[in-house]
Amino acid sequence: MNYKNREFVSTKDLQNNLDKQLDYISQDPFNRLVIVRDGKKEAVMIPISEYEHIKSVADYMEEQEIAQIIQERINTKEKVSHEEIIKKIAK
Secondary structure (H helix, E strand, C coil): CCCCHHHEEEHHHHHHCHHHHHHHHHHCCCCCEEEEECCEEEEEECCHHHHHHHHHHHHHHHHHHHHHHHHHHHHCCCCCCHHHHHHHHHC
16 A cells, blocks of 8 residues: 555654644545554554445445345255354354
8 A cells, every 4th residue: 555655643743743633634535644653554544534434335345245144044955053053153
């Protein structure tokens, strides 16, 4: 992944300039900050609207995967009892 120099911020700078950094993040839904600690990329800060969008897409994809699993199990001729499922989970 490629980042712009402006997007990198140290933990120290983030602590000292949190308001300024939050202003930068909130200006544009595509703005992000890569938080660096001890020279290593540790986290990314994004606007809440972008996080909520990503989360809703991930939730939708999970729901689709679950629906597909359910449909596959409905269509299978092999039936598994509740007790068998519990035994598998307990392992």
